[in-house]
Amino acid sequence: MPTTETEFLHEVAASEYKYGWETNVEADTIPKGLDEEVVRLISAKKEEPQWLLEWRLRAWRHWEKLAANPSEAYPRWPHLTYTEPDFRNITYYSSPSKKPRYESLDEVDPELLETFERLGIPLAEQEKLAGVAVDVVLDSVSVHTTFKEELAELGIIFCSFGDAVQEHPELVQKYMGSVVPYTDNFYAALNAAVFSDGSFCYIPKGVRCPMELSTYFRINQAGTGQFERTLIIAEEGSYVSYLEGCTAPMRDENQLHAAVVEIVAEANAEVKYSTIQNWYPGDNEGRGGVYNFVTKRGICKGDRAKISWTQLETGSAITWKYPSVILKGDGSVGEFYSVAFTKGQQQADTGTKMVHVGKNTKSTIISKGISGGRSNNSYRGLVKINKGAERARNFSQCDSMLLGDRCGAHTFPYIEIKNPSAQVEHEATTSKIGEDQLFYCFQRGIGEEAAIKLIVNGFCKEILAKLPMEFAVEAQKLLDIELEGSVG
Amino acid sequence: MSHPHALASLEASFVDAFEAHAGLLAKNGTGPAEALPFAMAPALRRQALNRFRDLGVPSRKNEAWKYTNIPEALAAGFAVSPAAPPSDALPARWRDCLLPGLNAHVVALVNGRFSSAHSMIGDLPEGVAICGLETAATTCPDILRRHLGRYADWETESLTALNTAFARDGLFVYVPKGTVLEKPIYALHLSTTNERLFLQPRHLLVFEENAQARIVERYCGLEGEATFTNAVTEIFVGERAVVETYLVQDPGDEHSVVSTTQAYQEAASTFSTATITLDGKVVRNNLNVLPNAPHCETHLYGLFLPAGDTQVDNRTLVDHAKPDCVSNELYKGVLNDRASGVFNGKVFVRQDAQRINAFQENKTIVLNNEATMNAKPELEIYADDVKCSHGATTGQLDPEALFYLRSRGMSKRQAQGLLLHAFAGDILERISIEPLREMLDERVTRLFGG
Numbered sequence: 001m002p003t004t005e006t007e008f009l010h011e012v013a014a015s016e017y018k019y020g021w022e023t024n025v026e027a028d029t030i031p032k033g034l035d036e037e038v039v040r041l042i043s044a045k046k047e048e049p050q051w052l053l054e055w056r057l058r059a060w061r062h063w064e065k066l067a068a069n070p071s072e073a074y075p076r077w078p079h080l081t082y083t084e085p086d087f088r089n090i091t092y093y094s095s096p097s098k099k100p101r102y103e104s105l106d107e108v109d110p111e112l113l114e115t116f117e118r119l120g121i122p123l124a125e126q127e128k129l130a131g132v133a134v135d136v137v138l139d140s141v142s143v144h145t146t147f148k149e150e151l152a153e154l155g156i157i158f159c160s161f162g163d164a165v166q167e168h169p170e171l172v173q174k175y176m177g178s179v180v181p182y183t184d185n186f187y188a189a190l191n192a193a194v195f196s197d198g199s200f201c202y203i204p205k206g207v208r209c210p211m212e213l214s215t216y217f218r219i220n221q222a223g224t225g226q227f228e229r230t231l232i233i234a235e236e237g238s239y240v241s242y243l244e245g246c247t248a249p250m251r252d253e254n255q256l257h258a259a260v261v262e263i264v265a266e267a268n269a270e271v272k273y274s275t276i277q278n279w280y281p282g283d284n285e286g287r288g289g290v291y292n293f294v295t296k297r298g299i300c301k302g303d304r305a306k307i308s309w310t311q312l313e314t315g316s317a318i319t320w321k322y323p324s325v326i327l328k329g330d331g332s333v334g335e336f337y338s339v340a341f342t343k344g345q346q347q348a349d350t351g352t353k354m355v356h357v358g359k360n361t362k363s364t365i366i367s368k369g370i371s372g373g374r375s376n377n378s379y380r381g382l383v384k385i386n387k388g389a390e391r392a393r394n395f396s397q398c399d400s401m402l403l404g405d406r407c408g409a410h411t412f413p414y415i416e417i418k419n420p421s422a423q424v425e426h427e428a429t430t431s432k433i434g435e436d437q438l439f440y441c442f443q444r445g446i447g448e449e450a451a452i453k454l455i456v457n458g459f460c461k462e463i464l465a466k467l468p469m470e471f472a473v474e475a476q477k478l479l480d481i482e483l484e485g486s487v488g
Numbered sequence: 489m490s491h492p493h494a495l496a497s498l499e500a501s502f503v504d505a506f507e508a509h510a511g512l513l514a515k516n517g518t519g520p521a522e523a524l525p526f527a528m529a530p531a532l533r534r535q536a537l538n539r540f541r542d543l544g545v546p547s548r549k550n551e552a553w554k555y556t557n558i559p560e561a562l563a564a565g566f567a568v569s570p571a572a573p574p575s576d577a578l579p580a581r582w583r584d585c586l587l588p589g590l591n592a593h594v595v596a597l598v599n600g601r602f603s604s605a606h607s608m609i610g611d612l613p614e615g616v617a618i619c620g621l622e623t624a625a626t627t628c629p630d631i632l633r634r635h636l637g638r639y640a641d642w643e644t645e646s647l648t649a650l651n652t653a654f655a656r657d658g659l660f661v662y663v664p665k666g667t668v669l670e671k672p673i674y675a676l677h678l679s680t681t682n683e684r685l686f687l688q689p690r691h692l693l694v695f696e697e698n699a700q701a702r703i704v705e706r707y708c709g710l711e712g713e714a715t716f717t718n719a720v721t722e723i724f725v726g727e728r729a730v731v732e733t734y735l736v737q738d739p740g741d742e743h744s745v746v747s748t749t750q751a752y753q754e755a756a757s758t759f760s761t762a763t764i765t766l767d768g769k770v771v772r773n774n775l776n777v778l779p780n781a782p783h784c785e786t787h788l789y790g791l792f793l794p795a796g797d798t799q800v801d802n803r804t805l806v807d808h809a810k811p812d813c814v815s816n817e818l819y820k821g822v823l824n825d826r827a828s829g830v831f832n833g834k835v836f837v838r839q840d841a842q843r844i845n846a847f848q849e850n851k852t853i854v855l856n857n858e859a860t861m862n863a864k865p866e867l868e869i870y871a872d873d874v875k876c877s878h879g880a881t882t883g884q885l886d887p888e889a890l891f892y893l894r895s896r897g898m899s900k901r902q903a904q905g906l907l908l909h910a911f912a913g914d915i916l917e918r919i920s921i922e923p924l925r926e927m928l929d930e931r932v933t934r935l936f937g938g
Contacts (some may be wrong), residue, residue, distance in 0.1 A: 077551045387857065402872035405839065415863035415880060420854040423883040432872040
């Protein structure tokens with residue numbers, strides 16, 4: 001038994017060292033808590049080079065400074081009510097478990113399987129998603145290899161962030177943190193200090209990625225950590241379409257997700273980034289559920305570059321997410337298409353930021369919010385026209401639909417203009433499903449639930465159509481499923 | 489709550505001033521202390537001051553004050569003196585602030601104090617009172633007790649709390665049940681001072697059931713040092729009353745104003761207001777309307793035409809607490825030189841306020857490279873059977889319209905002036921008081937030519 005506090009501390013320090021990075025530990029998970037040692041430990045476990053460790057440590061020190069003054073540190077401006085997570089009581093590293101959770105699909109929760117079925121997810125993928133042990137010669141594995149070869153031939157690098165650090169350190173070092181520096185915000189600093197893994201994608205000059213990286217990604221994304229970091233670099237004249245997440249419900253136990261996504265688009269490059277987010281939203285009383293605090297930003301570095309964000313947000317208890325585009329190159333284009341659906345006790349504060357720096361830059365924002373139950377759904381977006389952004393153009397449209405009388409739909413657009421030649425338009429509407437629309441459906445023998453699904457799908461159609469084709473179909477089905485039980 | 493050092497000292501200076509004048513503030517200038525109405529009682533002043541100390545001077549970290557730096561505007565230092573006597577000697581130029589041809593009840597306030605020497609109230613219908621708030625504390629104590637301090641939110645708004653702590657005089661208007669005031673009221677807020685003054689007038693406008701009235705309030709700066717005005721206006725609009733108010737701000741480029749208005753509407757009443765800002769250093773208007781009963785109608789209009797280094801920040805809130813109401817809002821601005829403009833409008837629909845029809849629109853033209861416009865039109869909706877929408881546009885004059893006029897032989901300046909005039913005309917044409925419209929029309933012409 002330790003007799004004094006100092007001795008106790010020594011003991012604790014010594015006991016931690018036992019599992020330190022010097023020894024090759026078998027454990028997948030490091031102890032709960034957050035301090036400099038944890039940052040060092042994560043870096044060591046991933047065998048990271050010195051520069052990356054130093055970067056993490058700089059981020060860690062910045063975060064610590066912010067956390068020391070909580071009233072200033074946490075973003076308090078969102079229209080969200082929740083208790084901040086206890087950051088010192090979270091496990092910050094857990095390597096993907098290699099053990100399958102189930103031996104066969106028969107053991108999987110039938111409700112989950114039914115959802116898969118209705119979403120139309122192929123059997124092999126169902127197994128993977130549910131965490132079923134997969135045979136060695138499974139289709140997906142061979143598909144995976146074929147893809148990898150095809151991509152490599154074109155010079156496309158697509159791998160985990162960890163692998164990229166080992167194999168392409170010069171690219172990672174050059175671009176990491178260049179779009180979202182660790183000083184950006186509280187959660188970006190946290191992510192930079194403790195990020196576990198993520199994806200890295202590099203498209204060389206003039207290459208048009210022949211497939212939706214989504215297809216590949218969906219098969220390989222199981223087990224990504226809660227602090228993901230994604231970096232996409234599109235060289236001059238290249239094109240890539242990338243999909244993150246999937247329509248299948250993610251029974252994720254992690255309470256806090258703080259991801260960072262960075263996109264760099266050089267001259268004439270185009271990056272299309274689509275997200276479908278369907279994490280655990282908590283139960284109907286608002287207990288549990290994922291906190292989704294994400295920083296996503298792309299920069300149109302070269303002239304005529306284009307970055308397009310499309311998102312379908314249906315999950316998470318709390319969503320705090322503003323995919324942004326910095327339009328630096330002249331004539332560059334930024335787009336944001338979003339459908340956010342909240343029900344139960346969910347809260348979403350999501351939108352975008354379009355920062356116009358270059359001349360003749362254009363941005364389009366179309367956001368559709370649907371709220372049901374006792375949820376609150378807010379659009380918050382910034383359109384900023386800097387002084388040098390001659391003839392910049394923006395169009396924003398935010399429509400909200402209320403499915404009950406106990407939910408809220410809000411719009412908080414910020415428009416900041418420093419150039420007289422800018423043309424900025426914003427419009428927003430809030431309404432419920434029109435009685436005349438419902439009547440029209442009833443008259444033709446369509447029941448209430450089917451009618452509402454039809455109308456809501458129509459409301460979101462222009463966004464869903466922006467998703468890669470196979471996902472558009474699934475997304476539509478997902479919305480249908482989500483709508484069940486939230487109408488009444 | 490922690491504040492940066494500079495801010496803390498700013499707050500301390502207000503607290504010190506309060507202590508220094510506590511004796512004066514504790515009694516009513518003209519009447520016995522017992523007669524003090526609710527909001528002027530020493531205990532409440534103390535409470536409001538404490539509230540102000542807790543909330544602090546709003547800094548830009550406060551989301552509601554994101555675009556306007558009040559600590560910076562106050563940094564020059566202003567004497568906080570509730571004791572400033574009403575000045576009888578005004579520079580002759582003050583008459584320029586009157587509107588020629590306007591047949592009205594003219595009330596003048598000098599440095600926040602009612603000045604009978606400069607007022608020309610004239611005959612009033614029976615029961616109507618137009619005077620200084622300090623006088624009203626003696627003549628209409630019941631009205632003050634019922635309304636003063638009941639609407640403006642000093643619990644969460646720090647500058648309203650500060651005003652409540654110091655409030656002593658201001659404009660008081662009372663129009664009793666069923667009375668129609670034919671002539672408009674023209675309230676002139678003048679300032680002339682040898683030292684930099686922090687003024688805190690408190691206005692109370694009460695319109696009872698079925699009353700009808702029109703009020704023009706104008707802030708004019710005369711010669712002398714700069715002032716910072718922290719004004720709070722409370723407006724009560726009774727059942728089926730029809731009230732039209734205008735706030736015209738041309739205090740001069742040295743003077744800063746924070747004007748907080750809280751209007752409270754009873755059933756089936758109509759309240760329309762226009763806020764017109766022509767100049768000033770830092771001008772911030774908080775306009776809150778609470779239609780607290782069904783079938784209310786609310787119209788908010790705004791026109792801001794800042795040039796030079798003027799900063800204009802308009803923040804509005806229509807808080808639909810009850811069902812079956814209509815609100816309509818239109819704010820237009822033209823920004824020149826290094827001016828900056830802010831429009832932050834919010835439509836709030838509470839849970840049980842069904843069948844609300846709310847519309848909000850903001851249009852701004854930026855004329856100059858150095859000018860900045862920030863718009864934040866917000867909707868916060870908790871009821872489902874509503875029709876709410878807003879639109880915001882910022883841009884420059886339509887090049888095709890300009891070309892059309894130029895092709896017909898107009899100079900660039902003429903063409904621009906004509907178009908800007910038409911742009912501002914959308915607001916001006918809604919002004920029902922002819923001489924006021926003419927004065928503003930002329931100001932617009934002078935600003936833009938054409």
